[in-house]
Amino acid sequence: MLNRERRRVVGSEQVGPYTLLRVDQGGLEPGIPGQFFMLEPPGRLLPRPMSLCIAPRRELGFLFEPIGPGTRALASLGRGDELGVFGPLGNGFRLDVRRPLLVGGGIGVAPFPYLSDRLGRPPSLLGFRSGFHAEAAELVPNAEVVVEPMLVTEALPGGYDVLACGPEPMLEALRVLAPHAQLAWEAPMACGYGACYGCVVELGGRYKRLCVEGPVLAA
Amino acid sequence: MLLNASGCLDALTAPDVARSFDAFVTKTVTPEPREGNEPVRIAETDHGMLNSIGLQNPGVDTFCSEVLPQLQALGLPIWVSIGGFSAAEYAVCAASLNGHDEVVAVEINLSCPNVDEAPESAAEIVAACRAATGLPLYAKLSPHLPDIAEAGRAVETAGADGLSLVNTLRGLVFDERTLEPRLARRIGGYSGPALKPVALAAVYACRRATSLPIVGMGGVWSGRDAAELIAAGASAVALGTVLFTDPDAPARIRQELQAFAPVQSVPIPATRKNAAYQRN
Numbered sequence: 092m093l094n095r096e097r098r099r100v101v102g103s104e105q106v107g108p109y110t111l112l113r114v115d116q117g118g119l120e121p122g123i124p125g126q127f128f129m130l131e132p133p134g135r136l137l138p139r140p141m142s143l144c145i146a147p148r149r150e151l152g153f154l155f156e157p158i159g160p161g162t163r164a165l166a167s168l169g170r171g172d173e174l175g176v177f178g179p180l181g182n183g184f185r186l187d188v189r190r191p192l193l194v195g196g197g198i199g200v201a202p203f204p205y206l207s208d209r210l211g212r213p214p215s216l217l218g219f220r221s222g223f224h225a226e227a228a229e230l231v232p233n234a235e236v237v238v239e240p241m242l243v244t245e246a247l248p249g250g251y252d253v254l255a256c257g258p259e260p261m262l263e264a265l266r267v268l269a270p271h272a273q274l275a276w277e278a279p280m281a282c283g284y285g286a287c288y289g290c291v292v293e294l295g296g297r298y299k300r301l302c303v304e305g306p307v308l309a310a
Numbered sequence: 311m312l313l314n315a316s317g318c319l320d321a322l323t324a325p326d327v328a329r330s331f332d333a334f335v336t337k338t339v340t341p342e343p344r345e346g347n348e349p350v351r352i353a354e355t356d357h358g359m360l361n362s363i364g365l366q367n368p369g370v371d372t373f374c375s376e377v378l379p380q381l382q383a384l385g386l387p388i389w390v391s392i393g394g395f396s397a398a399e400y401a402v403c404a405a406s407l408n409g410h411d412e413v414v415a416v417e418i419n420l421s422c423p424n425v426d427e428a429p430e431s432a433a434e435i436v437a438a439c440r441a442a443t444g445l446p447l448y449a450k451l452s453p454h455l456p457d458i459a460e461a462g463r464a465v466e467t468a469g470a471d472g473l474s475l476v477n478t479l480r481g482l483v484f485d486e487r488t489l490e491p492r493l494a495r496r497i498g499g500y501s502g503p504a505l506k507p508v509a510l511a512a513v514y515a516c517r518r519a520t521s522l523p524i525v526g527m528g529g530v531w532s533g534r535d536a537a538e539l540i541a542a543g544a545s546a547v548a549l550g551t552v553l554f555t556d557p558d559a560p561a562r563i564r565q566e567l568q569a570f571a572p573v574q575s576v577p578i579p580a581t582r583k584n585a586a587y588q589r590n
Contacts, residue, residue, distance in 0.1 A: 093324065093326065093327070093557050093558075095556075095557065095558065131555070135354065136354055136355075136357075136358060136359055136502055136503075136551075136555060137354045137359060137554060137555060138554075138555060159486070160354075160486075161354065177557075278349060278350075279349075279350055279351070279352050279353065280352070281352045281359060281361070281551075281554040282553065282554040282555075282557075284323060284324050284327075284557065285320045285322075285323030285324060286318055286319045286320055286323070286324060286327075286553055286554060286557075287317075287318065287352065287361065287363070287554050288317070288337070288346065288351070288363045288366050289349075289351045289352035289361060289363065290349075290351075290352075291346070291349050291351065291366075292349065293349075297345065298345050298346055298349075298366060303323050
């Protein structure tokens with residue numbers, strides 16, 4: 092069944108350049124870390140896919156960067172405002188890993204606070220383009236932070252089960268460096284439930300729908 | 311009767327949504343498998359959205375052997391949308407559907423804005439399909455046609471049993487920061503609320519030009535929108551882009567449409583030609 096509800100905003104905070112939007116959970120399940128929800132920005136046609144960032148009691152929290160009309164509209168929401176929330180959707184991270192290492196780039200940090208909580212606060216390696224952006228690392232326990240021009244791929248230790256989320260070049264590099272990694276991808280998405288075929292990524296010469304087969308895929 | 315617009319719903323990933331329609335219309339199938347267009351494939355605009363999927367599908371053979379049996383298990387009447395790059399290719403797809411009892415109609419996609427068009431006219435393609443199958447044929451026409459009423463008459467003469475009006479309009483969206491086209495293929499199909507007046511005009515023109523039943527679609531967001539299409543002459547209504555934002559839209563729109571009951575009494579010609587409509 093598809094779970095879509097009108098939810099009320101509980102709070103909205105700035106974390107560096109990012110916005111952490113918290114809504115009351117209602118009847119929605121938090122799902123598996125790496126799964127996503129479609130959030131409906133007021134005044135826009137299409138919902139926006141967001142992975143769950145935090146799941147405190149009776150809340151769902153989403154971290155995003157307000158860079159376009161949809162994310163700006165979401166960032167404009169304040170306590171008490173309502174929005175449509177639809178999810179959880181897609182396939183999250185496998186949690187049956189022995190030595191997890193969370194590797195993130197930029198807003199790819201979004202699913203890690205919830206993931207870290209579920210995995211027992213494993214080490215993480217997070218890369219950001221500036222110290223301002225790196226303020227988001229405060230949401231993730233046991234985080235080592237690198238700031239550009241240093242890249243996470245230059246600081247990657249061996250011997251870990253990598254769970255990663257970040258920009259496409261980072262994920263492509265990790266496919267080579269950590270061939271058993273679990274990678275969370277991102278793509279523009281219209282529906283979130285397999286209807287539109289908009290969110291494909293090329294894997295093994297085939298276009299896969301991220302919302303149905305991902306967003307977490309084996310490297 | 312409420313349908314989904316082709317390419318706007320996957321009944322296998324969202325069977326509950328599919329069951330909220332009176333019949334399920336498949337994504338367009340072509341003779342050969344197609345991976346579709348390079349991403350980025352979708353972009354929102356202020357009043358709608360663009361898509362550039364490019365008819366991604368497994369090819370008609372795999373569709374018939376693997377996908378159709380799964381769709382049949384849903385217990386819904388199935389309309390299969392077919393495409394091709396020549397009249398002969400369309401006819402191959404149409405012929406492949408013969409003998410599949412769960413298929414109650416064939417929609418001939420004559421208007422995808424995201425792939426190269428077949429060289430033949432819409433009427434020639436419909437005639438080729440007519441020769442290939444006895445299934446009811448619905449011709450899906452483009453709102454870009456300079457005289458859609460004339461095109462409707464031409465496909466009726468060629469053997470179409472109905473019209474699907476309309477497909478998307480070609481559109482272009484630029485990224486607000488880079489001023490580069492958002493879609494990898496640059497031009498995409500424009501859909502959403504802005505398309506409704508275009509669809510209404512097409513349905514209205516074809517209602518007066520032909521006796522064919524019409525499936526009206528384009529920007530339907532509410533029962534009011536559906537009622538307007540019916541008032542313009544549609545016998546059935548299909549939902550497209552609204553499904554991306556609201557999977558509960560079929561039940562909601564059906565409910566809202568009840569407030570417009572007198573509009574629904576528009577008489578539908580009861581002829582062999584609207585067999586697909588009558589069966590559902």
